[in-house]
Amino acid sequence: MSFSLDVTECNHGLLSGIISPVRPTLGDGFGFSSAQAIVEPLTKLTRFLHKDPVCSSSIASTPDIEKKYVHRVYDAIAPHFSSTRFAKWPKVAEFLNSLTPSSVVLDSGCGNGKYLGFNRDCLFIGCDISAPLINICAERGHEVMVADAVNLPYRSGFFDAAISIAVLHHLSTEERRKRAISELIKSVHKGGQVLITVWAVEQEDKSLLNKWTPLTDKYSEGWVGPNSPKVRSSSSTILESIPETEDNCPNDLYKIRETTTETHCKDSEEERLKEQTSRDDGVPLPLEDTIMISKNRSTTSTSQQEYFVPWHLPYHRAEISGTSAAALANGLAKKDDKKGAVVYNRYYHVFVEGELERWLYPFVLYAFDVKPA
Amino acid sequence: MRLLTHNMLSSNIKGVTNGFPLQLEVEKMVVKEVAFNGDFLKNIFPKIEWKALLDAAVAMGCGDLPENAEATMLDNEEFLRKFHHALLQLHLEEGALICPETGRRFPVSKGIPNMLLHEDEV
Numbered sequence: 080m081s082f083s084l085d086v087t088e089c090n091h092g093l094l095s096g097i098i099s100p101v102r103p104t105l106g107d108g109f110g111f112s113s114a115q116a117i118v119e120p121l122t123k124l125t126r127f128l129h130k131d132p133v134c135s136s137s138i139a140s141t142p143d144i145e146k147k148y149v150h151r152v153y154d155a156i157a158p159h160f161s162s163t164r165f166a167k168w169p170k171v172a173e174f175l176n177s178l179t180p181s182s183v184v185l186d187s188g189c190g191n192g193k194y195l196g197f198n199r200d201c202l203f204i205g206c207d208i209s210a211p212l213i214n215i216c217a218e219r220g221h222e223v224m225v226a227d228a229v230n231l232p233y234r235s236g237f238f239d240a241a242i243s244i245a246v247l248h249h250l251s252t253e254e255r256r257k258r259a260i261s262e263l264i265k266s267v268h269k270g271g272q273v274l275i276t277v278w279a280v281e282q283e284d285k286s287l288l289n290k291w292t293p294l295t296d297k298y299s300e301g302w303v304g305p306n307s308p309k310v311r312s313s314s315s316t317i318l319e320s321i322p323e324t325e326d327n328c329p330n331d332l333y334k335i336r337e338t339t340t341e342t343h344c345k346d347s348e349e350e351r352l353k354e355q356t357s358r359d360d361g362v363p364l365p366l367e368d369t370i371m372i373s374k375n376r377s378t379t380s381t382s383q384q385e386y387f388v389p390w391h392l393p394y395h396r397a398e399i400s401g402t403s404a405a406a407l408a409n410g411l412a413k414k415d416d417k418k419g420a421v422v423y424n425r426y427y428h429v430f431v432e433g434e435l436e437r438w439l440y441p442f443v444l445y446a447f448d449v450k451p452a
Numbered sequence: 453m454r455l456l457t458h459n460m461l462s463s464n465i466k467g468v469t470n471g472f473p474l475q476l477e478v479e480k481m482v483v484k485e486v487a488f489n490g491d492f493l494k495n496i497f498p499k500i501e502w503k504a505l506l507d508a509a510v511a512m513g514c515g516d517l518p519e520n521a522e523a524t525m526l527d528n529e530e531f532l533r534k535f536h537h538a539l540l541q542l543h544l545e546e547g548a549l550i551c552p553e554t555g556r557r558f559p560v561s562k563g564i565p566n567m568l569l570h571e572d573e574v
Contacts, residue, residue: 139574181495
């Protein structure tokens, strides 16, 4: 699932977004969606971000579950992970190829940097929270730094475009996912573009075996700790059709369902809509009031969305990295002799249809003529 | 780390109101040749905070840039060459970036800045 957003300036000092519908391509199979939107002015955006200063620090500081089941895991598996990460997702490639020559592009959560330099006419800057992955990027000659997608260290509006590819699903609370989105939007100037992709719950290929571990209350108590994000579903029911695609076959990366949503916007509606979508103090109304796109969608609150997704690090790889012995000792990883691999669990929040768009709606003033695909 | 990168970075420590520009602490700098692209330089110029670039270049031992720069100078080949060199070819290899408000030191090692904040800084 992905969402691309063009931030453009229009009358009244507002930002408007023109997002071309992204049509699914056969064989592509990834859960992409897109929409056209008018975007909140930056001042309002900032107010939205900081409307609750009490908890802003907890949003920005990394929860234990991400430290243990995202950061440490990627640090430990970095070389192996990188060696399996070369296939480019077609929609990302299409987006990057569409950028104006000389664009400055931020890849927030760039991993091993497979998209850095993808469009040779653009200048790329990558950041990731994993130093071992960033070292791999630097060795390949990319301009990169270690930084947190939830707390980007850039001047506002510097970039022409920003991408976040398969990153947001590693953030364990809604607030942090929203914060990462707003950090991305803040990083691009008026007229800039943002592309976000995440893993989706809805999967097309239902025959794939489910190897993901749903995070239930049991797990959250035992593994995650008291300050961890609340697990959405108390049921251990597993949604069908979550494929294990990241393990060994990069080509399977594409096999996620694709959805398309078209939304059109109209500048002349701005003033009326400003009233509709914000309170007197300019703070956007609760999301439900501004989302017109999701009204026909079924409720998804009972879906299982929190998972541990295994990463199998072959024994010969594990020996090289040296960190696996420690991970095994402290219970962060376990051995699977049958597969000859050290198995790490990675935390995933898989997105339901419409969820990504919903988080972008605080930045959206108005959208109409919605035709869910 | 290029000076272009330095020019886009800003300290985002909680409570800091103006984290730009970060001061350079230079232990080791290197020059890496890169193809000249006049169109790119013209496109990026309006985004560049000149004083920050100038000071950073001086800190890196490069005193070639003029005190002030205007868009009209982009037609001057000699100026473009100097701009190109300072912006894209000078790399901070070892050293640090210092937050102008708090003095917090962000280390740069093997050309990679570490901009991660501590728990009490977010």
